[in-house]
Amino acid sequence: MSTRADMAPPVAAKAKAKASTSTALDPQTRLWALVAAGACLLPLLLQLPPVMGVVIAALGVVVAAATRRHRLPSWLRLLLAAALVGYVMASSHFHLGRDTACALLAAMLAIKPVELASVRDARSLLGFALFAPFSTFLLDQGPLSLVLALVGATLALAALLRLADLESGDAARAMPPWRSLLGVWRLVAIGLPLALAAFWLFPRIATPLWGVPERALARPGLSDSMSPGGWLDLMNDESPALRATFFGPAPAPSQMYWRGPVLTEFDGRTWTRSRWLQALPPAPVTHAAQAWDYEMVLEPTEDRQMVALDLPTTVPDGTRVSHAYSLRTPRTLNALTRWRMQSAAPVAYEAQLRPFLRERALRLPEGYNPRTLALARQWRREAGDNDAAIVERALAWIRSDFVYTLSTPLPGRHSVDEFLFDQQAGFCEHFSSAYVVLMRAAGIPARVVTGYAGGRHNSYGDYWLVRRSDAHAWAEVWLEGRGWVRVDPTAAVAPERIYDTLADRATGNFGGGLAPVLDIGDWMRRGWNDFVLGFDAQRQQRLLQPLGVERLGQRTLIVLFGIVAVLAIGWMLWLTTRAERERDRLLRAWHRLDARYARLGLGRAPHEPAGDWAARVAAARPGATELAPLSARFADWRYAHGAGRTQGRRELDELVRALRKHRP
Incomplete structure (x- = not known):
């Protein structure tokens, strides 16, 4: 039977635990927790839509300031959380995706400080805040996100150390902030060899076992449809779309047309891709002798559409080539991908056009653009059967009377008529759409091709950078004996838009000073993309190729990883046990003093108390009188009432300096 004495220790322990979890936060520790949580949240906020990120950040600052002295009522906290969730879902159009989930996490972390009153609350806040840096990598894996995530995680771990000191009742002896940060980074450095070994040597599979959920809000990019005026967001997006490295000569910038979706269906307003045309085999092509061998690194697009230099001759395994030589990948491009391809300009491209394909390439909706139809019929009567003359006449008209601008009004019902006869100003969407309609009205098969044009050469890396702002739309017309021929009406009026990218002209405005x-x-x-994000199974197998090892098999990788992992774990154990032994700077100084006496044969035995050791040294060397008072001060601070002092840092510093200075 249990007695009251038997029950006392558990009850006391529970009471002590309850008291520790309800320890109130002092202002400095609360500030530490808020700053650390904000640092963890920052990289995630930068990946959200700008307006949403600013709203969540501002709300977090307001909540932290409003709850500095008093907690908000429960009903107000519940209303605030519901309103924030509703705002995030409405901004995401009530679509679920990994960006929506990350935004909800950021929103909940921003209002989490409403509960920040005790050590337990602060530990809960920091624990949840550590999810934010890892969630950032679902949206971006760039070096800036990594650096910000490491800073946030470091501050959070340092804040947790301070919470542990506060909870133990030893807050007065807590390490200063800079020393806490150094301690966290020391732990990171201890585990870094094992982490690097796992990254470089742990065998990777060629394809992932699971996919990453798609975004709810799509990024601006190429799509299966195009409406004049709908590309403004894309053409103002300066983020990279692809980087291409050529093995051998590279084409001139005027020939760098990166072919994407080919649009053949027109409803009077929007051009779309024909789904049934996608199922047909690729059209026959006779390529020019000059071929381009290159490797593309595509940025994530959350789509399966990819581009290729016009026209591809060989494509990677697994990609699907449509009848119009538009490429699609088997998997969604939600990560950085690398593709090796060859392309060459066409000499004859589908020289024989089948009747049903001709009919589709001439189709126009009824009741639209009467002035354009009338002009096309007039040109046909004047040109007879000379299709090339009509093609050149339209280009000459555009070249003489039209201007290039991104500032255009929204089109009405007869969008082509408005563009050709009233506005005569626009950008590539307007030019290519109007040109194809004009050609079809004149009886010439035509279609719209979208993709990218041009690129900026990077002299440091010897590659070409194509940005999303280089998105472009041009036309293809079918001419007897030649087949499909590329015609770019935008280049006729604004060749600098095609042959010089927006980035080139932007740096030129500063005299080229920003270009380097x-x-x-x-x-x-x-380089970050190549050595970190692009490190896949194939590159891992070629890791030791510079040393003459052509290919590393799975067994070899496992053996190498095992050897390096054992060494790394041994390194970790040695450093952690050593750090555990000498974590106290007073004890560390005492051990070094002992080592100096040990070199004279007067070292302290492991079982020998400090006072007995000092007496033994004094007996062996009567002149050694300084060790006794040092030993007494050390024993008093270490084992007597000095260990519990709340105000004695200056005395401790003096004792440590005295132990360090003393020489036998």
């Missing part, structure tokens, strides 16, 4: 900085920055980002 931009090139070096992108070259460094490309």
Whole structure:
């Protein structure tokens, strides 16, 4: 039977635990926790839509300030959480995706400080805040996100150390902030060899076992449809779309047309891709002798559409080539991908056009653009059977009377008529759409091709950078004996838009002063992509190729990883046990003093108390009188009432300095 004495220790322990979890936060520790949580949240906020990120950040600051002295009522906290969830879901159009989930996490972390009153609350806040840096990598895996995530995680771990000191009742002897940060980074450095071994040597599979959920809000990019005026967001997006490295000569910028979706269906407003045309085999092509061998690194697009230099001759395994030589990948491009391809300009491209394909390439909706139809019929009567003359006449008209601009009004019902006869100003969507309609009305098969045009050469890395702002739309017309021929009406009126990218002209406005900085920055980002994000199973197997090992098999990788992992774990154990033994700076100084006496044969035995050791040294060397008072001060601080002092840091510093200075 249990007695009251038997029950006392558990009850006391529970009471002590309850008291520790309800320890109130002092203002400095609360500030530490808020700053650390904000640092963890920052990289995630930068990956959200700008307006949403600003709203969540501002709300977090307001909540932290409002709850500095008093907690908000429960009903107000519940209303605030519901309103924030509703705002995030409405901004995401009530679509679920990994960006929506990350935004909800950021929103909940921003209002979490409403519960920040005790050590337990602070530990809960920091624990949840550590999810934010890892969630950031679901949206971006760049070096800036990594650096910000490491800073946030370091501050959070340092704040947790301070919470542990506060909870133990030893807050007065807590390490200063800079020493806490150094301690966290020391732990990171201890585990770094094992982490690097796992990254470089742990065998990787060729394809992932699971996919990453798609975004709820799509990024601006190429799609299966195009409406004049709908590309403004894309053409103002300066983020990279692809980087291409040529093995051998590279084409001139005027020939760098990166072919994407080919649009053949027109409803009077929007051009779309024909789904049934996608199922047909690729059209026959006679390529020119000059071929281009290159490797593309595509940025994530959350789509399966990819591009290729016009026209591809060989494509990677697994990609699907449509009848119009538009490429699609088997998997969604939600990560960085690398593709090796060859392309060459066409000499004859589908020289024989089948009747049903001709009919589709001439189809126009009824009741639209009467002035354009009338002009096309007039040109046909004047040109007879000379299709090439009509093609050149339209280009000459555009070249003489039209201007290039991104500032255009929204089109009405007769969008082509408005563009050709009233506005005569627009960008590539307007030019290519109107040109194809005009050609079809004149009886010439035509279609719209979308993709990218041009690129900026990076001299530091010897590669070409194509940005999303280089998105472009051009036309293809079918001419007897030649087949499909590329015609770019935008280049006729604004060749600098095609042959000089927006980035080129932007740096030119500053006299070229920013060009080296931009090139070096992108070259460094490309290096990060190659050596970190692009390190896949194939590159892992070729890891030791510079040393003469052509290919590493799975067994070899496992053996190498096992050897390096054992060494890394041994390194970790040695450092952690050593750090555990000498974590106290007073004890560390005492051990070093002992080592100095040990060199004279007067070292302290492991079982010998400090006072007995000092007496033995004094007996062996009567002149050694300084060790006794030092030993007494050490024993008093270490084992007597000094260990519990709340105000004695200056005395401790003096004792440590005295132990360090003393020489036998």
